[in-house]
Amino acid sequence: ISSASLIPENDPSLLFVNSGMSPLVPYLLGENHPAGVRLTNSQKCFRSEDIDDVGDGRHNTFFEILGNWSLGDYFKEEQLNWWYEFIIEKLGLDINRIYQTVYVGDGGKIDKDNDAIAIIKKIYAKYGINAEEGPETTGKGDNGSGMEIDFSKQRIFAYRDKNWWQRGDAVGELGGPDSETFYDTGKEHDPKFGPHCHVNCDCGRFVEIGNSVFMQYQKTVNGWEELKNKNVDFGGGLERLAMASNGLDNIFKIDSLFNVIKKIEELSGKKYEDNKKYFEIIADHIKSSTFLLGDDKKMSPSNTDQGYIIRRL
Secondary structure, eight states: OOOOOSSOSSOTTOSSOOSTTGGGHHHHTTOOOTTOSEEEEEEEEEOGGGGGGTTSSSOOSEEEEEEEEESSSOOHHHHHHHHHIIIIIISOOOGGGEEEEEEOOOSSSSOOOHHHHHHHHHHHHHTTOOOEEOOOBOSOGGGOOSSOOOTTTEEEEEESTTSEEESOSSTTOEEEEEEEEEEEOOOOOOGGGOSSOOTTOTTSSEEEEEEEEEEEEEEETTEEEEEEEEEEEEEEEHHHHHHHHTTOSOGGGSHHHHHHHHHHHHHHSOOGGGSHHHHHHHHHHHHHHHHHHTSTTOOOOOSSHHHHHHHHO
């Protein structure tokens, strides 16, 4: 299916479409999609909340999300196996650089995702790797477990706040456990982010390249209740996948962004390597502005709503 506009339809809670699932909420809730129950897309996204993170080599405000969707059709077994087949056998990523996270459970009604763990272990075994489970993180995910990790053996990690996906807190919202895939760029761990590296560490060694959300719950006045139809909502960052498949450690080195970087070098007379953060901010804002101005909804700079964001960029 085609990418939706960057301006949400019938959703006043969002200024911009910021994820692949935003345009598909009615169908995840049970409405029939005219294209059927198995969908794929490449959705344009804009996240103004990520603006302060631009300049670290792995964040954009504008990006594209490769998505695949099961509307009550296939579920965890098929999704995880097909995803690994895609990145390992089609994109040619090195399985030794791939790590996976799962939901640790909420400590109450919703259990740890042992089904996903069992499936992931079988997938690794298929590629000749005995994947062990590493330490759990039930506190703030950015901090990790606080334990030393043997990345040569431990490849599956359970987190709480990092592996539960929901759009909002209102009654009626959808949610579910997710399983995220990380690519090891090979960078050295920076101890300013903590004594022990982990896959969600902000040091930048590990970059998330895909997230399989198992959309199986809806929020009610009594908490999360299981949906009749269990859905899959997968999103993989196109820029990050391009980075990994080219063996790079920075999304701004992929063709579509590095050509902008080179033009900034030409115009400024300065070198990217000496001014990485600032070059990346400029390149990001140029690309975001281009896609916002070129959107079907004909946005333009102004002092209100979406136009204000374009003006700021």
